[in-house]
Amino acid sequence: MRLGALEAGGTKMVLAVFTENGEMLDRISLPTLTPDETMPEMIRYFKEQAVDALGIGCFGPLDLNPASPTYGSITMTPKLPWRMYPITSAFHEALGVPVALDTDVNGAALAEATLGAAKGLSSCLYVTIGTGIGGGVVIGGKCVHGLMHPELGHQLVMPHPEDPTPKGFCPYHDSCLEGLAAGPAIEKRWGISAKELPHDHVGWTIEVDAIAKLCHNAIMSFSPEKIILGGGVMQQSFLFPRIRRRTLELLGGYISSPQVDNELEDYIVPPALDTLSGITGAYLLARQALAI
């Protein structure tokens, strides 16, 4: 059995083939252009690789409601050529194999819950803090879907009192997490790349505060057993202890559990699968497509 995996991102597509047991046999990466340009290349690859199923972890938002006429499509993405693109049916028709679709972050959360930092637990939250902020949620071993899927990056958070741009930079919302704390927000606010912002800059205090508010809200909303923070901004590993500390302050002693008593040391963590969470999630989605 050969399982195809696609991590569909706004700038690049990562395509891979796995054995049924999760050994990666091949992997390539292509730039994300328009569907007319990129889809034929991806279809050619998966045909050549003779995959028996395909799992896709994709940038959103996505229509994941099986009762909807546009089920399996990318919906209102700002990446205009992909808006309302029926990615699931396009692959299904071209390859003639089962195809499963979920958000890139739900896929990554599934991978971390099955094989990574939350292995052995039945719930986790995976958040990427990079060009945007996205959160995937696994509860009871399953990715959470509902009205559509969680969009944790667009939750509203109370801005830090020292934030000079408290409305943030999201074109849709004032003071949403992504608009306040994604990499480009740091860069727009301070006119310097997040990589170069000194560790003692107030910008990091503001960043830590926003991410800790996300952790607080997630704990209060759906009580994940692990919070996994990834993405480019979290390459700044000095942020982890500061986020744990600020989250504890925000929790205000209200939650008691062994993880909290341990100062969130093993609770708010980096991804164990490192940069492979996304593509591994797509492989697990391919398994789900075959119900294996």
Ligand code: ADP
């Ligand atoms: P994407 O979100 O596009 O998949 P990343 O997760 O790598 O990709 O996020 C890229 C963003 O993360 C960049 O815009 C930059 O703001 C930020 N970033 C990348 N590397 C670092 C770093 N080492 N330190 C701080 N910020 C970084």
Ligand code: ZN
């Ligand atoms: Zn927003």
